Amino acid sequence: MNQTFTRKRPLRRLLPLFKFIFFFYLIFICIFPASAYAQGMKFSISAKRITVLEVFRIMKLQHQELGFFYNNDLFDPTRRVDVNVADASLDELMAIVLGGKYGYELVEDHVVIKPLQKNNVPQQVSRQTVTGIVVDKDGIPLSQVLIRALQAKTSATTDVSGRFIIRTNEDDVLSFNYLGCKKQEVSVKGKNNLNITMQEDVSFLTEVLVTGYQTLSRKNAPGSYVIVDRKELEVRNNRTIEGMLEGLVPGLSVYKGGNGLNDLRIRGGSSLRAGTQPLIVIDGFVSTIFPDINEIDNVSVLKDAAASAVWGSQAANGVIVITTKKGKTGNVQINYSGNARMMNQPDYDKLHRADAAALIDYQKEQYDRGYIEAQIFDGSKSGYSPSIGIFNDYNRAGGISLEERDRRLAALAGLSNKDQIDNLLLRPSLSQSHFLSFSGGSDKMQYFLSGNYKNEQAGTVGTGSDALTLNSRNTYKLATFLDLRTDLSANYISAKTGYPDIDGKIRALMPYQMLQDPQGNYIYDYSGFNKIENDRLKASGYLDNGFNLLEENRKARNNASGWGLRTRVGADWKILKGLSLSNDFMYEKTTNDSRNLMAENGYDVRSLVNRLTSTDANGKLVFNIPKGDVLDFRNSAYSNYALRNQFNYTNTFKEKHYLNVIGGFDLRKSVNQSNKNRRLGYNDELLTGQNIDAKLLAAQGIIWWNGERNKYDPATYEGFEFRDTREYSFYSTLAYTYDDRYTLSGSYRTDHSNLFGADPKFRKTPLWSVGGSWNISNEHFFHNHIQSISNLRLRGSYGLTGNFDRSNSTTTFLVANRFFNTIANDYVARLQTPPNPKLRWERSETFNLGADIGLLNNRFSLSLDYYRKFSYDLLGSQDLDPTVGLTTATINAASMINRGIELNLKADVFSAGDFKWNSAFNLAYNKNRITENNLIESSASISRTSGRDIFLKGYERESVWSYKWAGLDNTGRPQTYDANGNKIYIPNIGSLEYSGTYRPKVSGGWTNSFSYKGFEAMIFLAFNYGHVTRREMPNMYGYDWSGSYNDQISNRWRKPGDEQFTEIPAIPGFENLSDDYSRVATLSSNSIINASFVRLREVQFGYRLNPGMLKRTPFKAVRVVAQMNNLYLFKANKYGIDPEAVRMGSGGYTYALPEPIITTIGLNISL
DSSP states (O other), rough: OOOOOOOOOOHHHHHHHHHHHHHHHHHHHSSSSOOOOOOOOOOOEEEEEEHHHHHHHHHHHHHHTTEEHHHHHTTOOOOHHHHHHEOOOOOHHHHHTTTTTTEEEETTTTTEEEEOOSSSSSOOOOOOEEEEEOTTTSSSSOSOOEEEEETTTEEOOOOSSSSSEEETTTTTTTEEEETTTTOEEEEEESEEEEEEEOOOOOHHHHEEEOOOEEEGGGGOOOOOOEEOHHHHHHHOOOSSSSHHHHHSSSTTEEEOTTTSSSSEEEEEEOOSSSSSOOEEEEEEEEOSSOOOOGGGGEEEEEEEEHHHHHGGGOOOTTTEEEEEEESSSSSEEEEEEEEEEEEEOOOOGGGGGOOHHHHHHHHHHHHTOOOOOOOHTTOOOOOHHHHHHHHHHHHHHHHHHHHHHHHHHHHHHTOOOHHHHIIIBBBEEEEEEEEEEEEEEEEEEEEEEEEEEEEOSSSBBBBBEEEEEEEEEEEEEETEEEEEHHHHEEEEEEEEEOOOTTHHHHHHOOOOEEEEBBOOOOBOOOTOOHHHHHHHHHHHHHOOBBHHHHHHHHHHHHEEEEEEEEEEEEEEEEOOOOOOOOEEEEEEEEEEEEEEEOTTSHHHHHHHHHEEEEOOSOOOOOESSOOOOOEEEEEEEEEEEEEEEEEEEEEEETHHHHEEEEEEEEEEEEEEEEEEEEEEEEEEEEEEEOOOOOOHHHHHEEEOSSSSSEEOOOGGGGGEEEEEEEEEEEEEEEEEEEETTEEEEEEEEEEETTTTTSSSSGGGEEEEEEEEEEEEGGSSSHTTTTSSSSEEEEEEEEEEEEEEETTEEEOOEEEEEEETTTTTTTEEEEEEEHHHHHOOOOEEEEEEEEEEEEEEEEEEEEEEEEEEEEEEEEEEEOOOOOOGGGEEEEEEEEEEEEEEEEEEEEEEEEEEEEEEEEEEEEEEEEEEEEEEEOOOGGGOOGGGGSSOOOOOSSSSSTEEEEEEEEEETTTEEEEEEEEESSSEEOOOOGGGEEEEEEOEEEEEEEEEEEETEEEEEEEEEEEEEEEEEEOOOOOTTTTOOOOBBGGGGOOOSSSSTTTTOOOSSSOOOOOOOOOHHHHHHHHEEEEEEEEEEEEEEEEEEEEEEOGGGGGTTTTEEEEEEEEEEEEEEEEEEEEEOOGGEOHHHHHHSSSSSOOOOEEEEEEEEOO
């Protein structure tokens, strides 16, 4: 029976959506041009004996667009005045504040204070006209920069091109003021044209903390956090969040996990199985759609309870809050950023595999010891390599001579497939990225519209991807009391994935196994199927069982695609002074489709057809798998809904009492679903497949030519999963600051989830935090006596956060898997997870003490933190009485503690003229220990050395165990010590010893930035210290005929006395052949090495074109940059092993290729 399937074209379906977005925002850009801020500001202030500076601060709080400029030599901002006004105009209030002694001028949104003109006749002075341009450090022109002539008392502002013109005295001094930049004063004597580059005021830029629920000034937030601003992110120019933040955030560590993915952690692990990754928040909501680096405005990393507890049961591992760029009032700004990146071609020589000569030498000894015999293979399907085939030809009666055997082996020993692999399967990875954005707006609407296209050619021939992303973020002022926010993000990716696990297939190839002969014909590999039996079966009608990796990769038609949509709508209602209501709704959906089409004449289909081919009564072959291709496809979809209603109150009372309170509730719902299916006899042109007798093949199977019963169960390739998670929360936070000196904060939250609650006691979890800080530098006794310390703040916090496993492995409900049972001759369900009504959230109590210190007017800034995080009610597996029908169950029964110290130092090291040197250094120490664990993960076992995580009480979460190495005996047999120090061959519990932890105890980074005029340079070093890893050792198993041996087999024990200088055992005799032999050979303490390293992670050189060079062009700024990653590695081990290439903790030890060198060329243009 034929079945018809419709081919999906997701990109074509998305094109109308992308067109709508583009034209919608093009219309709005035209309708709402930029304009000046609205006039008619009103102020309400009531205070006595308040400084003028405090009045200005309150005015700015009530109208954030205001800026104030004055000359400290002419105007005293510490003068005290009495103010009592309600809804006063700017003129009315300034008349009180200035007391008739000064005047002011409102230049755009800047209040410029100036002395009143005296009636005496001014002295005649020479005047001149000065012109120029003002740009930021990136060379982008700055508009609305306030320029004042200090002698002539004239002022001007820059236009949208950053240009200005001003009348001054001949020997005057111009003052340049711009919000967020350091004030500059420049003499105009002998000059009539100036090029001014404004420098960022770092203390201003890093003042604001975004928690995802609120925005706070640093002085009002006593928690432990790090803010990474836009400039720092742009300099790093990295595509991933871990690459973006590595070395910038003390306490954040990056480890290459056993699955090849980067494991990102903040302050160590807080769980055994519920996840250790920090929560990722994008524009206030948890999201799975990660923005492009060019989209990000700043990142706040929340580390302690005071900073993160508002996120409740998701905050135990820390929170990373990403804020994306928004539109700003002003003319349209167009920015382009493009880069081309090349990653060096994979070099498998760096895996230190044995070459053909070493491998054949090893196999000769295997043969001499009796491990290679023709009768092992004759009459079976077991395959063998060409070298083993030569030994078999020699071993058989009437076979080839010894001389012929050695001649053939010598010919193989001279071969190497490296060049063919390098030239036919591998290539350098090339990628390009193009980002374009439009932003601007008026006082009624601000817009930000962007698009990003990425193309990647991966390191394996035939693989690569294309990705397209469109974003828009807009704010509309519908009324004086109502703002509307709309965000929309859509993305699509299409990828060619190539032949599955080509890396593993390359590793498994014998070093002499060529892919092609000199004429370009494929050479088949029969190490997976007996070549003699294959020839016999082919003669009777079976298909060829030979395999050629190059052919399979060329035939691969495997693709993956996915799209995502994220939209957010929000409204801000101003109710009363300082009181507002925010309503937000977020919806996102992502889908991912994979389509693996295996060719009819490809190895995988030929093998499947052969295994399920039977013979009828007449001996004729019966093909139970229909002719045609085989299609495996999988679809997954994730939907996430979130609704938030929140009251916000912010006010300052009597100029000294600052209060910020929020309260609200969240509703969240997420749905995960996926299905997979297989179509046999598939025709990609007709989109049809064919049915089989699946029940027959699953129940009885096929008796093959060698008596083997082969079965085919469709349930292995077909399935459906669905998970619906619903949560709601109530939360509130409070922050109070008195006189900018003392701050108290607190938060409280309750989380509810349908994943818990079968027992009413566990239906909700209350989570909370308290914190406080003391700004000592604002004390009169301190400020008047200690001038060198410009800032000193002490802070502390304590709180409770949570965590829980949102996967199918942990649930209060019963979970079962469907499979075919041959006894019942039908499909049945197997219980996977029993119901457990007592499951509850994991919890973490965090205590934090910190200090922030600024020296020499904050030229040097230092932050220190000490923390203690105790996590309890951790989930794990416990043994059950088998009579209940299950062997294990998941329960809350473990606890763990993390302690650490963090340091973050920033310095303006040197500045002279146009040359500047800035440095940032951070370091973090983390000590992790499991304090209680009665789960089976911690049970005593000699398999503790396997490399999988073994959670043992009293040791680190990522502890490493080994057998005590006792060297080789005089026969080359590996030995270990028992608990009493005796040398033994078979390890026991007493042979185990703790080797350390594979997660670094100390991590950090050091960044140095240099600039001279338009030239820039940056050097970044990343370092890890205090951990270990395991070097690869040959297992020396006699019956291992694979080609993946380590090159150390050449140093193996061969004769008595060799044990004095080698640690590589002999090939064992039959009397010693066991798993214990291999375990001691590979997993003993002699394989442990120091994993500490310092890596030159990034070097960058850039040049910004002088604005004068761009006068006759439409460009405002142009920057070119060249960047290289992973240039050099300083390693503590003596074996030349890259510690980041040895990955542990997920199914054992994985030896990956070292980090490649990456070269990037970039171009940034502003119009």
